Amino acid sequence: MTIQSVNPRTNEKFGPVIPETTSIELDEIITLSQTSLQIWSTRSPSFRANCLHSIANALEENIEELVKISDLETGLGEIRLTGEIGRTAFQIREFANAIQAGDLIAPLVDSAVELPVPQGHPQFVRTLVPIGIVAVFGASNFPFAFSVLGGDTSSALAAGCSVIVKAHPAHPQTSLRTYEIANKAMVDAGAPKGTLALVHGVESGQMLLRDERVQAGAFTGSKHGGRALFDISTARKNPIPFYGELGSVNPVIVLRSSIADPKVFACAYLDSLLMGNGQFCTNPSVMFIPKDSALSAEIETQIIDRVPSPFLSQATKTLHDKNREDLRVLISPKILSGQGKEGAGFYSAPMIFLSTVEHLLANISALTIECFGPTGLILTYTSISEVIDLVMKMDGALVGSLFGDSDDADAMVAGRALAGKVGRVAWNAWPTGVAVTAGQHHGGPYPASTAPLHTSVGLSAITRFLRPVTFQSLPPVLLNQVAMNLAKS
């Protein structure tokens, strides 16, 4: 089997034919990764930070080439891709700074207590060691920030793990070039060869995750693909943690108190919904608006002028179109439509389905359908309690937005309902746009995440790849020789 780039604007293949990784090649890659791990995991946080800075610099030095090739493969446009590379480099540097600062990996020293048990105990030093080889599965919709050098890779490298990335087939050349650039930068900075590796092909990705030498998996993508990989991780003889972000139907609640200018609000909604052709897991998937709101009429007017952007791939378009049609058949909504586009490229007209909370309460399974693309669902409500009834029946989600005044009595009950379902509650802000910072949480109950205690964005993403080891009464000289991640230098 082979993989080749496809231009989503034209449905034309281009560039080199890339063979899928064979099982023999995969075995060699994992063997080398294991050897690298023995070295990389014992290097100081400062050393690893330095290598990460080298990668970030190399990424930016090659920005023109990377934007060009990734735009051809993804159709996301040069402005967005330039910004995404900047964000990716920033993220790598933030992880580097975090491990150098040391707070996230600091040992907990628990001094001996000279008392009878249960109060008394010997000295314990709780440290964090790299979990081992991490298998990272790149996403289609962020060819940099959630791909070969995305947050999963850079947080795992920061933790001291070696990483094997399974490239997403929708941007093979971007993946390959990103890998080559990063690998050269790392090796030039002194990292062992094989600390970062790249494989191609669905089957090799599955074999990778099944291999007993691999100790964790990380994934951002579809519910179907992510669940299959989660099932592989948990069915192993020795199951391993699998950090999967499997998609999300995100609720947006618009309170009665919120809309000063329906025209401005409608425009902002459409911008958030249709940015990047709606291919964001933080999309405003389902928006709840008061029944008598002028908003739906305003949106109906504005969407007419909206034009489609290309899907990332034929597969993304096919899945989106199927889900949209399933949703349409299930709830028979009023349909507000934007413009279509002729030609062989991967386009669908932006579309919004209009229905009521009352109707969806009788068709609750409709809210498990994620239309990953330019499709929104707007539900009108008569009371906030009706909205909360529905939200409580939804699956877990990454993010929920709440628009209103803080003295609106409905804000508290709506906020509480959202906090019970999502990983992030945004106030008077659209759900799209995920900052890389200490307080970020990009996760949530399943299917938003297969590991709801953990985040794939923000500094604490590093902790996913660190396993505690406590040393009991170890003499200081020996502790310094044995424990990892102890020193800052």
Next chain:
Amino acid sequence: MTIQSVNPRTNEKFGPVIPETTSIELDEIITLSQTSLQIWSTRSPSFRANCLHSIANALEENIEELVKISDLETGLGEIRLTGEIGRTAFQIREFANAIQAGDLIAPLVDSAVELPVPQGHPQFVRTLVPIGIVAVFGASNFPFAFSVLGGDTSSALAAGCSVIVKAHPAHPQTSLRTYEIANKAMVDAGAPKGTLALVHGVESGQMLLRDERVQAGAFTGSKHGGRALFDISTARKNPIPFYGELGSVNPVIVLRSSIADPKVFACAYLDSLLMGNGQFCTNPSVMFIPKDSALSAEIETQIIDRVPSPFLSQATKTLHDKNREDLRVLISPKILSGQGKEGAGFYSAPMIFLSTVEHLLANISALTIECFGPTGLILTYTSISEVIDLVMKMDGALVGSLFGDSDDADAMVAGRALAGKVGRVAWNAWPTGVAVTAGQHHGGPYPASTAPLHTSVGLSAITRFLRPVTFQSLPPVLLNQVAMNLAKS
């Protein structure tokens, strides 16, 4: 189906016949648990701490009755059981103090940064919310510390979760009385009825874990039983975290530099191995000693006088005897044996299998057999590199011990090998005895734990049941109304 207590010293049934929980009863229990959760989870940490202190006090007030009934059911003896209740009460109070102090549940306030993206971002407040209803599966070998009121239950209650315990069938009366005492104490202290609940029966335990209203599972017990429950948790339509401690074959490495007095050392080894009839997951399962050591001869002399204690149940004895026989057949060791015991009770003679590291390297699967009972394996070695080869091939374990001098060059390599395989490395100390403190880590790679990032003993056990929720730009007044675990009072 019904459950009745069995005296392990005599194999005689006694006491009331306890019916297994029916599916209708279970549904009512879960429904009530969900209602309680809505209240309990929003009560202040101080309120919850107060309820936990009430439980700890009630446990100690009823110590005589509880020791008597649990000794009849488990055969562990009054001294051990009195100590275990003290430890359990201490643990409950430690969790109460931890949430009242607030460090473990403190929100992370990440102030807004007024810069362009990716550096700039709105304010984020990262909070921790109770994950939901927790299903706890009591262990046989700690009728208090790892059972109805064990660390899983008390850490989950501290986190703000409601808890449904599935009682271990080897001590049904102890479970029932402990539950009654704790439930009364909690309700008297103002906790909602149903915050803590108890069910009986294997099938009801499995139904509990399958129920979509349950959000996490916690278990200490056998690899077979734990894996079955792990598989249920991960096969659900919406998988949930399952914190399983599935047993452990713990390595103990005795360096050449370590043994000043073989007589004293042999006695300490046998004490650790045979304490509680060897029914500890932190047992010194396999001990590595230098080939020319006088230790094995000394152990051979001393074990002759050792007498058996009862197994916890017929099932425990049957499983132990089968595993011991499998191990014997597999490695044909030299056998050192203690005394047997006549009669109908559940006893087996203490036994130590003597072999070599070299021989085990050719029979590596033998080291996956956990003989949960009075059985030890001692392997002689010629060089430390041989030991490390073997340790690296072992499964993950809870704890490894290392005996030696700190200037022994072998200590460093042995310590590093252990740190790669276990959750705790003990220096010149036997692995048994697990203090409840901030620096403790009772976990490790599978099968020691199904969740190697987490501990089931020590203060951070609470974090297993807390899910992050980040609030973005939420006005302070609303944040105080919506977020949980914010206030200390």
